[in-house]
Amino acid sequence: MKIDYSLYLCTDRNLTADIEKAVELAINGGVTVVQLREKNCTSREFFEVGKSLKKITDSKNIPLIVNDRLDIAQAIDAAGVHVGQTDLPCKVARKIWGAEKIIGVSVSTVEEAVQAEIDGANYLGVGAMFATNTKTDAKLVTLDTLKKIRAAVKIPIVAIGGINLETISKIKPAKIDGVAVVSAIIAAENPEIAAKNLLKVWRN
Amino acid sequence: MKIDYSLYLCTDRNLTADIEKAVELAINGGVTVVQLREKNCTSREFFEVGKSLKKITDSKNIPLIVNDRLDIAQAIDAAGVHVGQTDLPCKVARKIWGAEKIIGVSVSTVEEAVQAEIDGANYLGVGAMFATNTKTDAKLVTLDTLKKIRAAVKIPIVAIGGINLETISKIKPAKIDGVAVVSAIIAAENPEIAAKNLLKVWRN
Numbered sequence: 001m002k003i004d005y006s007l008y009l010c011t012d013r014n015l016t017a018d019i020e021k022a023v024e025l026a027i028n029g030g031v032t033v034v035q036l037r038e039k040n041c042t043s044r045e046f047f048e049v050g051k052s053l054k055k056i057t058d059s060k061n062i063p064l065i066v067n068d069r070l071d072i073a074q075a076i077d078a079a080g081v082h083v084g085q086t087d088l089p090c091k092v093a094r095k096i097w098g099a100e101k102i103i104g105v106s107v108s109t110v111e112e113a114v115q116a117e118i119d120g121a122n123y124l125g126v127g128a129m130f131a132t133n134t135k136t137d138a139k140l141v142t143l144d145t146l147k148k149i150r151a152a153v154k155i156p157i158v159a160i161g162g163i164n165l166e167t168i169s170k171i172k173p174a175k176i177d178g179v180a181v182v183s184a185i186i187a188a189e190n191p192e193i194a195a196k197n198l199l200k201v202w203r204n
Numbered sequence: 205m206k207i208d209y210s211l212y213l214c215t216d217r218n219l220t221a222d223i224e225k226a227v228e229l230a231i232n233g234g235v236t237v238v239q240l241r242e243k244n245c246t247s248r249e250f251f252e253v254g255k256s257l258k259k260i261t262d263s264k265n266i267p268l269i270v271n272d273r274l275d276i277a278q279a280i281d282a283a284g285v286h287v288g289q290t291d292l293p294c295k296v297a298r299k300i301w302g303a304e305k306i307i308g309v310s311v312s313t314v315e316e317a318v319q320a321e322i323d324g325a326n327y328l329g330v331g332a333m334f335a336t337n338t339k340t341d342a343k344l345v346t347l348d349t350l351k352k353i354r355a356a357v358k359i360p361i362v363a364i365g366g367i368n369l370e371t372i373s374k375i376k377p378a379k380i381d382g383v384a385v386v387s388a389i390i391a392a393e394n395p396e397i398a399a400k401n402l403l404k405v406w407r408n
Contacts, residue, residue: 044292047293068247069275070278071297072292074274075292075300085248086249087247088251088276089248089251096278096279
């Protein structure tokens with residue numbers, strides 16, 4: 001499956017009253033891939049939100065990736081799963097899910113990036129690039145490290161963490177494949193316009 | 205897979221300093237099946253604890269069942285997964301995991317029990333039978349309801365919730381297949397003796 005990683009949206013239900021609506025608008029604005037991220041909810045709730053978002057992403061022909069929970073990803077037949085360094089190892093996820101599905105891995109060092117590529121990751125999420133309120137425990141990654149990771153692996157790279165209209169242009173020199181955003185779209189007054197503006201700055 | 209449900213141990217790492225040791229002693233004392241139950245830990249940690257317990261249960265030829273997380277169950281090649289009413293639906297878990305693996309379902313009413321059997325559950329966990337500190341939000345199930353559930357389904361039934369040396373005999377008239385315990389074994393000074401005593405009372 002060929003994915004356009006240009007504008008990668010991570011959901012956060014704490015930032016909006018209507019996550020389905022926000023995701024739909026964001027896709028209308030140009031979001032190219034959606035990651036469902038849920039913490040502190042039951043598995044049933046995660047599954048139900050996932051099913052409902054999957055209908056939206058399917059109707060727009062946009063891939064849906066599930067954060068952390070491979071079982072939820074399987075249950076809703078998502079396009080992929082995204083695992084961090086404290087989630088299931090990429091190799092284990094790959095063995096369970098087979099060769100066809102997308103597996104993304106969060107990394108913050110060159111070593112982790114190289115290992116993830118060896119372990120069969122399809123793409124990397126690198127960050128946090130900037131301080132962010134949606135993940136306060138995230139280690140910061142310098143632009144220099146991002147460039148080194150770009151040089152060290154062949155798979156697509158998405159930068160994440162505090163990316164918005166102001167910070168997005170600082171990432172561009174690293175020549176990566178896309179930017180992941182949470183609050184800059186989800187918490188925006190109009191997620192469609194927010195996505196459109198981010199994509200314009202990213203692609204120009 | 206034929207499982208002896210007589211004495212079903214649920215783990216709780218909050219109740220013991222060394223869960224591996226406690227499980228090993230409990231099996232020596234006669235525990236017939238072990239469920240790994242983890243809350244509030246990362247997926248990686250859940251996976252690591254699971255792998256380590258799996259080595260112990262494999263060496264003793266005792267089935268290991270994972271609570272809630274089907275992906276962790278798959279990752280450690282557990283014998284089964286146990287889902288509650290707020291976890292993945294039994295039907296969905298069955299579709300992902302195939303016909304061979306064990307799927308247990310927590311129920312507290314006759315309706316839920318019948319539905320779980322229809323959905324392909326291999327066994328039921330019924331409770332909470334008595335008030336318990338390890339699951340304070342659990343609804344209480346009367347002995348009468350337990351008997352009605354026994355009459356309504358054919359699959360094995362394990363009673364759970366506040367079961368210990370004092371309460372275990374109250375369950376016996378329901379003629380179910382086993383009792384599940386957490387603290388009565390895990391928090392016991394000697395889990396081996398605790399398991400031995402519980403099994404003796406249950407089987408006599």
